[in-house]
Amino acid sequence: MNxxxxxxxxxxxxFSLYIGIAIWSKAGSTKEFYVAGxxxxxxxxxxxxxxxxxxxxxxxSMAGLISFMGYDGSVYLxxxxxxxxxxxxxxxxxxxxxxxxTVPDFIxxxxxxxxxxxxxxxxxxxxxFTYVAxxxxxxxxxxSRYLEVDINTGVVIGMAIVLFYAVxxxxxxxxxxxxxxxxxxxxxxxxxxxxxxxxxxGNPIPQLGFGSVGTDGVYLLEKLDGLSxxxxxxxxxxxxxxxxxxxxxxxxxxxxxxxxxxxxVRFFTVKKVSDARKxxxxxxxxxxxxYTTAPAxxxxxxxxxxxxxSEKKYDEMPVWFENWEKTGLLTFTDKNDDGxxxxxxxxxxxxxxxxxxIMVMANPEIAxxxxxxxxxxxxxxxxxxxxTAAGLLLVISSSVSHDLIKKIIKPDVSEKGELxxxxxxxxxxxxxxxxxxxxxxxxxxxxxxxxxxxxAASFFPAIVMGIFYKRMNKxxxxxxxxxxxxxxxxxxxxxxxxxFGGGSEADWWFGISPEGFGTFAMLINFIVSLIVCHLTxxxxxxxxxxxxxxxxxxxxxx
Amino acid sequence: xxKNLAQEYWKKNLKYLVILLSIWFTVSFGFGILLxxxxxQIKIGGFKLxxxxxxxxxIYVFVTLIFIYIGxxxxxxxxxxxxx
Numbered sequence: 001m002n003x004x005x006x007x008x009x010x011x012x013x014x015f016s017l018y019i020g021i022a023i024w025s026k027a028g029s030t031k032e033f034y035v036a037g038x039x040x041x042x043x044x045x046x047x048x049x050x051x052x053x054x055x056x057x058x059x060x061s062m063a064g065l066i067s068f069m070g071y072d073g074s075v076y077l078x079x080x081x082x083x084x085x086x087x088x089x090x091x092x093x094x095x096x097x098x099x100x101x102t103v104p105d106f107i108x109x110x111x112x113x114x115x116x117x118x119x120x121x122x123x124x125x126x127x128x129f130t131y132v133a134x135x136x137x138x139x140x141x142x143x144s145r146y147l148e149v150d151i152n153t154g155v156v157i158g159m160a161i162v163l164f165y166a167v168x169x170x171x172x173x174x175x176x177x178x179x180x181x182x183x184x185x186x187x188x189x190x191x192x193x194x195x196x197x198x199x200x201x202g203n204p205i206p207q208l209g210f211g212s213v214g215t216d217g218v219y220l221l222e223k224l225d226g227l228s229x230x231x232x233x234x235x236x237x238x239x240x241x242x243x244x245x246x247x248x249x250x251x252x253x254x255x256x257x258x259x260x261x262x263x264x265v266r267f268f269t270v271k272k273v274s275d276a277r278k279x280x281x282x283x284x285x286x287x288x289x290x291y292t293t294a295p296a297x298x299x300x301x302x303x304x305x306x307x308x309x310s311e312k313k314y315d316e317m318p319v320w321f322e323n324w325e326k327t328g329l330l331t332f333t334d335k336n337d338d339g340x341x342x343x344x345x346x347x348x349x350x351x352x353x354x355x356x357x358i359m360v361m362a363n364p365e366i367a368x369x370x371x372x373x374x375x376x377x378x379x380x381x382x383x384x385x386x387x388t389a390a391g392l393l394l395v396i397s398s399s400v401s402h403d404l405i406k407k408i409i410k411p412d413v414s415e416k417g418e419l420x421x422x423x424x425x426x427x428x429x430x431x432x433x434x435x436x437x438x439x440x441x442x443x444x445x446x447x448x449x450x451x452x453x454x455x456a457a458s459f460f461p462a463i464v465m466g467i468f469y470k471r472m473n474k475x476x477x478x479x480x481x482x483x484x485x486x487x488x489x490x491x492x493x494x495x496x497x498x499x500f501g502g503g504s505e506a507d508w509w510f511g512i513s514p515e516g517f518g519t520f521a522m523l524i525n526f527i528v529s530l531i532v533c534h535l536t537x538x539x540x541x542x543x544x545x546x547x548x549x550x551x552x553x554x555x556x557x558x
Numbered sequence: 559x560x561k562n563l564a565q566e567y568w569k570k571n572l573k574y575l576v577i578l579l580s581i582w583f584t585v586s587f588g589f590g591i592l593l594x595x596x597x598x599q600i601k602i603g604g605f606k607l608x609x610x611x612x613x614x615x616x617i618y619v620f621v622t623l624i625f626i627y628i629g630x631x632x633x634x635x636x637x638x639x640x641x642x
Contacts, residue, residue: 066613071594074612078586081617085582088624089575093631207614211604219604237609238598247591254586274632281624288617295613551571552564553635 006375007146014184014379015161018386021180022165022173030418033170034101034398035268040175042275046282048178049266051185051383052391053080053257053287055131056138057448058294059185059384064359067298067305070228070236075246079253081284081291086258088280092267094467096276097550101268102395103261103459104403110466111474112543114408119481121403123458124261128392128399129432130451131262135389136437139382145327145361146378155437158386163430166390166397167423174390175269181383186289188380192364192373193293196300199367206296214303224299227306232345236302248516256452256518259459262391265398273553301359304366309341309352317341320365329355393433397426450492453518457484461525470547476533484525491517567638574630578623586616 027033040048058080066073098106103124108117136155143154165173190206197209201220214220224236234240241249257263266283267276308318314332324330331353332341343352361381364373401422406413413421458481465472493499495507495514505513512520538544589597590612597608605614 071609071612074590074609077613078590078616081620082582082586085579085620085623089578089627211602211610213604221604221606221609237606243591243594247587250586250591274628274635277624277628277631281621281628284624285621288621292614292617548564551568 001371003371003374004148006371007378010372010375010379011147011382014180014383017180018161018165018177021177022169025169025172025176027168027170027172027419030402030415030422031101032172033419033422034394034402035265036170036172036175038099038269039271040269040279042270042278043282044179045175045266045270045275045279047182047286048175048269049263049279049283050286051178051182051387052266053263053283053388054185054290054384055135055388056142056381056385057134058290059189059381060138060142060360061357063294063297063301064356066295067302067359068356070234071239072241072246073295073298074239075249075253077291077295079250080257081287082250082254083257083263084280084284084287086254087263087267088277088284090464090467091258091264092276092280093273093553094550095264095463096267096270097273097553099268101265101402102398103264103463104399105407106466107459107462107477108403108407110543110546111462111477112539113474113478116462116474116478116481117403117407119478119485120459120462121399123454123481123485124395124399124403127260127451127455128262128395129436131260131448132389132392132396132429132433133436134448135385135392136433138385139389140437141357142378142381142385146375152438155434158382158389158437159430159434162386162390162393163427166393166430167426170422170426171265171269171394174387174394177390178387181387182286185380185383185387186286188376188383189290190293191376192367192369193297193300195369195373196304196363196367197296200300200303206293206300210296210299220299220303224303224306227303227310231306231310231343236299242511244511245513245516248512248519252456252516252518252522253452255456255460255522256454259455259463260451261399261455261459262388262395264463265395266391297360297363301363301366304363305354305359306343308366310343311340313339314341315339318366320362323365324358324362327358329358389433393426393429396429397422400425400429450488450496450514453488453492453515453521454485456518457488457521457525461522461529465526465529467547467550470544471533471538472529473533473536473539475536476529476531479532480525480529483528484521487524488518488521491521563638567634570634571631574627574634578627581619582623585611585619590616 031037062076065076095106100106104117104120107120108114136158139158140151140154143149143157144151165177193206194204197206198204200214201209201212203209203212210220212220214223221237228236239246267279270276270279314334333351335351341352342349344350361377364377401418405421406418462477462481490500492514495503589608594608598606600607
């Protein structure tokens, strides 16, 4: 069967599955809409969290990114998994015990202040919007590559699907479609990885394969280190970034993960406190399957690529080379007219530029895997992008309908009215996200990194101290959040967009990159909160009792 | 749960957190970043040990830590629940 038919078939089947689930799990109350009625089992919630978490970036870009960065790519691997330990140990169980619907709910109640609530809503909206725009773009890219439609048409198709199940089913619909999407995406990611690992090392487990010997009897990693050295790149297994920067970026990504509202809200959907812990564990296990495979794929793809192209005749390149040249994501210019491809680190001599996003997508073609595997990969990439987009849209809609309308603007709104408001705001959020998908701001990648920094710098300290430090009061938390947020915004816009006089790498404070600055801004947030808190009066007895209360789980019927 | 028991429960919980988070920090920031050059001298199969911790080992430990915490807390919950 030809590739195009396979792709239509795979996407057709998976999309009908998602829509079927959405109809089956229509939300009837606000509790179902916001937190799926708090009745999701820990394993199902773990899968949904994993799908929610692993976006188009994890699925498509990460392995490619690592294959070009080598050791430096570890910041993403550790950063995007280590945050779950913080979530499971420091946040999820207590937030579940608190038992409301959103992160601003917790901040607003714990710090007995609508100002705190508003600051939190503002942070949640900025973080989620920046994130979702990238997802819609990802959906558009996949459609355009595989269905040969225009990127914008792709975005519109994606919007229609998300609109359908997010507006109809709310959190309940999203959760169960995400379970299905996890299965699709992990299967799609693993199948080519296992095939390629078998081909290159004879070991079917990619995690072990990339530490094994290749068909020529040399350890794969040693060979890759050697190839990289010969071509003038830094050694694959050692880094080129400073240790301090790697440290700060990893910490910012970990803490940012634990502060992202669309991740935190998932733990409101389970029945009880112990289930919140369990589902964080399951979520990380499901995520780890992909995250430990990605570095293996990175090594396979990088070795394959270098061996296929380096110093080889351009005329004799395989078909996939030409296919990807057509997309403009792979370009070759024969600078010295020798008809051979020079792929080296020196930009003066290098003749091949490769968009890192194509590494995962081109991998099955490079390894000459059957068509159905390529089609599966397309369906997996769509599942990854759609599931994350839906989770983010829900945070946006509940921030508007619940945190703004119900809690601040019109507290007497009926349950039915709030549900309508939630659906309407989900609808507008999809339109807005689609707009950004079609007209992406030129700085999507920078803005997604900003989302992590912002989450780390604003939410994380406020939530952690809200649980672990009874004395923390609203003055401390609000001033901390605002300082952290502004400092982070200042640093990012200064070094990424050239505002406030701009600056280059040499001007970075203490040599910390904007991606790692969230860690620094978070520390400042903690310090400011603690100082201000001790200059102002301690929170009331009721608030301190609330904190005592969320620390101890209630145990029902056990 | 009485006030005293609740405090005891909380203290135990904090103790677990300190131990588990120290391990969390050691395997990722310690082995994967700060001590990488020293650990890379050791090789297991084709992996340099520091590199392996940064791209594989730390993630396995993270998963294990959460499941250990789940186990510890379930036990703690049961113990203090029966004392209530």
